[in-house]
Amino acid sequence: MSHGNWLQLPLVFLAAAVLAVPLARWLRLGSILGYLVAGVLIGPAVLALIPESTAIPEVAELGVVLMLFLVGLELEPKRLWAMRRPIFGWGSVQLLGCAAVLTAVGIALGHPWRLSVVVSLGLAMSSTAVALAVLAERNLGRTTAGESILSVALLQDIAAIPVLALVPVLALSGASDDAEGRTWLAGAKAAGAIVVIIFGGRLALRPALRWIAHSKTPEIFTAAALLLVLGTAALMQLVGLSMALGAFLAGVLLAESEYRRELETDLEPFKGLLLGLFFIAVGMGLDLKAVAAQPLFVLSVLAALLICKILVLTGMSKAMKIPLVERPAFVILLAQGGEFGFVVFQLAQSEGMINAAQNSALVAAVALSLALTPLLLTGGDRIMSQKLARLGEKKKRNEAPPVPSPIIIAGSGRYGQVIARMLRANGLEATVLDHDSEAIESLRRFEWTVYYGDATRLDMLRTAGAETARILVIAIDDIAQSVELAELAREHFPQATVVARARNVQHYYQLREAGVDHIERETFDSALMSARSVLELTGMEPHAARRQAMRFRRHNLEVLEQMVPLQRDENALIAAARLGRQQFEQLMAAEREAEDAHRRAQRGGWDRHDVEQDS
Amino acid sequence: MPDSTARDILVLAAHPDLARSHATRTVLDALRASPAADRVELRDLYRLYPDFHVHVEAEQRALEAARLVVMLHPIYWYSMPALQKLWWDEVPRLGWAYGPGGTALHGKDFWLVASTGGGAEAYAPGGHNHHAIGEFLLPYQQSARTCGMSWLQPQILHAAHRATDEEIRAHAELFVKRLEHFPEWCDTAVERSVGDEEAVDFDERPALFSTLGGGAA
Numbered sequence: 001m002s003h004g005n006w007l008q009l010p011l012v013f014l015a016a017a018v019l020a021v022p023l024a025r026w027l028r029l030g031s032i033l034g035y036l037v038a039g040v041l042i043g044p045a046v047l048a049l050i051p052e053s054t055a056i057p058e059v060a061e062l063g064v065v066l067m068l069f070l071v072g073l074e075l076e077p078k079r080l081w082a083m084r085r086p087i088f089g090w091g092s093v094q095l096l097g098c099a100a101v102l103t104a105v106g107i108a109l110g111h112p113w114r115l116s117v118v119v120s121l122g123l124a125m126s127s128t129a130v131a132l133a134v135l136a137e138r139n140l141g142r143t144t145a146g147e148s149i150l151s152v153a154l155l156q157d158i159a160a161i162p163v164l165a166l167v168p169v170l171a172l173s174g175a176s177d178d179a180e181g182r183t184w185l186a187g188a189k190a191a192g193a194i195v196v197i198i199f200g201g202r203l204a205l206r207p208a209l210r211w212i213a214h215s216k217t218p219e220i221f222t223a224a225a226l227l228l229v230l231g232t233a234a235l236m237q238l239v240g241l242s243m244a245l246g247a248f249l250a251g252v253l254l255a256e257s258e259y260r261r262e263l264e265t266d267l268e269p270f271k272g273l274l275l276g277l278f279f280i281a282v283g284m285g286l287d288l289k290a291v292a293a294q295p296l297f298v299l300s301v302l303a304a305l306l307i308c309k310i311l312v313l314t315g316m317s318k319a320m321k322i323p324l325v326e327r328p329a330f331v332i333l334l335a336q337g338g339e340f341g342f343v344v345f346q347l348a349q350s351e352g353m354i355n356a357a358q359n360s361a362l363v364a365a366v367a368l369s370l371a372l373t374p375l376l377l378t379g380g381d382r383i384m385s386q387k388l389a390r391l392g393e394k395k396k397r398n399e400a401p402p403v404p405s406p407i408i409i410a411g412s413g414r415y416g417q418v419i420a421r422m423l424r425a426n427g428l429e430a431t432v433l434d435h436d437s438e439a440i441e442s443l444r445r446f447e448w449t450v451y452y453g454d455a456t457r458l459d460m461l462r463t464a465g466a467e468t469a470r471i472l473v474i475a476i477d478d479i480a481q482s483v484e485l486a487e488l489a490r491e492h493f494p495q496a497t498v499v500a501r502a503r504n505v506q507h508y509y510q511l512r513e514a515g516v517d518h519i520e521r522e523t524f525d526s527a528l529m530s531a532r533s534v535l536e537l538t539g540m541e542p543h544a545a546r547r548q549a550m551r552f553r554r555h556n557l558e559v560l561e562q563m564v565p566l567q568r569d570e571n572a573l574i575a576a577a578r579l580g581r582q583q584f585e586q587l588m589a590a591e592r593e594a595e596d597a598h599r600r601a602q603r604g605g606w607d608r609h610d611v612e613q614d615s
Numbered sequence: 616m617p618d619s620t621a622r623d624i625l626v627l628a629a630h631p632d633l634a635r636s637h638a639t640r641t642v643l644d645a646l647r648a649s650p651a652a653d654r655v656e657l658r659d660l661y662r663l664y665p666d667f668h669v670h671v672e673a674e675q676r677a678l679e680a681a682r683l684v685v686m687l688h689p690i691y692w693y694s695m696p697a698l699q700k701l702w703w704d705e706v707p708r709l710g711w712a713y714g715p716g717g718t719a720l721h722g723k724d725f726w727l728v729a730s731t732g733g734g735a736e737a738y739a740p741g742g743h744n745h746h747a748i749g750e751f752l753l754p755y756q757q758s759a760r761t762c763g764m765s766w767l768q769p770q771i772l773h774a775a776h777r778a779t780d781e782e783i784r785a786h787a788e789l790f791v792k793r794l795e796h797f798p799e800w801c802d803t804a805v806e807r808s809v810g811d812e813e814a815v816d817f818d819e820r821p822a823l824f825s826t827l828g829g830g831a832a
Contacts, residue, residue, distance in 0.1 A: 550668040554670070597710075598709055601715075
């Protein structure tokens with residue numbers, strides 16, 4: 001491989017993605033279709049920019065693995081356990097139902113039943129990658145449809161193992177006993193691997209991550225996150241299980257850890273790029289020649305695939321009571337074929353059940369169904385939006401008022417902790433962000449919701465819910481980061497009111513310029529309290545000392561505010577500060593004077609004078 | 616003559632926990648929603664001074680701008696809430712509001728709008744408070760007088776805890792209407808103490824609204 005070739009691959013991929021995806025989004029077709037089209041264009045069928053013998057599909061599969069890890073991170077074990085019925089119940093209904101209907105069609109068209117069963121099982125699978133990517137793109141992850149799709153996709157991943165074992169058995173190529181033996185062995189290995197992941201994840205992962213976080217090297221944490229996912233995937237591949245399934249399990253095990261947000265944020269860009277690569281690879285795999293060779297066969301497979309699955313899934317969505325709005329997404333996202341089908345067809349071909357031409361036609365049909373998915377979804381949305389327009393009025397009335405948005409506290413040091421504790425004492429919960437793993441550890445012992453991560457990262461803030469937060473408390477002690485966060489908040493989360501801690505006067509001004517209204521200088525009030533103690537010790541009455549402190553505070557704040565507009569001019573600032581201090585001292589002296597005069601006058605007895613006037 | 620563009624009425628509201636108040640909050644809500652709001656400077660003392668640090672100069676400026684000074688609060692222990700009392704202790708200073716040279720408040724009208732826990736019948740020689748409400752309000756009356764302000768008949772809502780929404784609303788509406796029509800309704804019985812040149816005109820005017828509940832003051 002020449003040097004030019006080494007650079008050519010990433011160049012072609014990146015250029016194709018950068019050109020095709022924004023274009024597709026601009027056409028409102030979604031990024032996935034953009035990647036697919038880019039893949040078709042650079043693939044062997046059209047421009048042939050990529051040599052066929054590259055390891056791209058393997059690398060690309062890591063995108064799916066990372067995606068499932070991230071999906072797992074969103075699912076606490078408790079929630080996963082609660083989903084066991086939809087996973088095994090509805091998941092089986094989908095897989096077996098669709099396969100049964102497709103088999104029936106196959107047999108009716110005169111194909112042998114064994115062949116029909118194998119091909120149908122392959123076609124009944126859906127693309128986890130496309131489905132979950134679309135869910136994320138449309139922010140449907142937490143909806144009923146989103147969870148149902150996830151359940152079905154998970155079952156398909158689990159079912160992949162027995163289905164692959166079934167193909168040789170059905171293939172009539174003999175040696176079925178041997179295959180059964182292998183299945184048992186594989187099953188034992190698989191169970192062992194899952195046990196390793198669960199116990200390893202429980203016992204070893206968190207301390208390991210904490211230790212790595214201690215090193216305070218962000219890129220090493222990222223590397224550790226990648227290592228974790230790839231390691232799990234490798235282990236699963238070793239025992240013949242789905243890599244994605246293993247990554248998903250690892251994700252679930254870390255869903256309750258304090259590093260969840262940080263892992264999410266670190267892996268997100270890798271996932272995005274590799275998933276893009278995955279879709280490009282699918283596009284490249286779309287063999288247009290095979291389609292051209294037997295267009296009728298490909299199209300009839302495609303039609304059978306989509307129609308049968310849509311029928312089954314529509315029935316399911318009704319039985320599952322999925323809200324009307326979400327039904328098109330549920331039906332269409334599961335109706336497409338899946339990348340797992342490719343594996344089944346490959347195996348069937350190697351077992352001699354189908355020939356190469358049939359294989360490429362089936363692959364083409366599945367790939368076409370993937371490419372059609374975004375288009376079908378847009379169509380489904382149109383139909384649904386018309387339906388919704390009719391139902392809209394009714395829905396509006398039924399809508400509950402929005403849930404009160406949370407409070408985010410950035411920085412869990414001494415300052416942030418007092419705020420958080422005071423909130424909790426008043427029955428309010430806050431999401432706390434910090435990148436000091438020790439502080440987090442101590443807070444978590446008191447059952448706080450604390451996330452490990454850099455609060456000045458936009459994606460991190462988003463995952464912590466900044467887009468819906470009502471109040472953002474900036475309690476971090478680094479001045480530059482504090483100002484950066486205030487500016488980020490003003491730009492991206494204007495709905496949130498910022499309450500900030502200022503380390504000194506300069507910081508106070510910077511925060512004011514960043515649009516923050518609620519700022520406290522961290523040492524000011526405690527200094528005033530000490531001043532009160534000193535005044536009391538010199539003989540002043542405690543309450544009088546308090547009043548003096550309050551007065552000082554008020555004047556000080558007034559002068560501070562007056563100087564905010566002068567920030568850009570240093571000379572004016574110094575002059576104003578000097579003048580302010582002078583005026584302030586004069587003012588305080590004048591007030592003392594006035595108060596003394598007041599007291600003298602009262603002692604002088606004005607009321608006698610008043611009584612005379614009255615009478 | 617009332618100047619419709621200037622804020623010539625100062626309302627000093629004092630309730631330590633407005634969120635849990637019923638009567639005072641209803642009155643304030645009605646005020647904010649009414650056309651009278653345009654001529655009213657509303658100062659919610661517990662909101663302005665949660666730390667009990669009254670800004671004397673700001674309060675004095677507000678007083679100077681007003682022709683009518685209204686105090687709106689619940690009666691606590693036969694008197695005003697603590698912050699309102701602190702306001703009295705600190706704002707009307709010697710030489711400003713009273714005593715030699717203290718004429719800043721002369722000629723202004725003073726009106727108390729309050730609510731009591733006890734019913735009207737409790738404020739009577741035979742009732743469990745043993746005295747008419749007016750007797751409890753003597754310190755208010757004399758304080759106003761010392762500052763040269765005219766005492767307007769207070770508007771009192773008795774038994775505020777037991778009052779129906781209807782009764783509270785009527786109380787609030789009467790309050791707001793009176794602010795809107797100030798000084799047309801001011802009592803003929805108003806006692807003008809020190810140097811009020813306008814006092815004469817009011818004698819010929821009929822009262823627009825009857826007083827509600829009315830103490831025996």
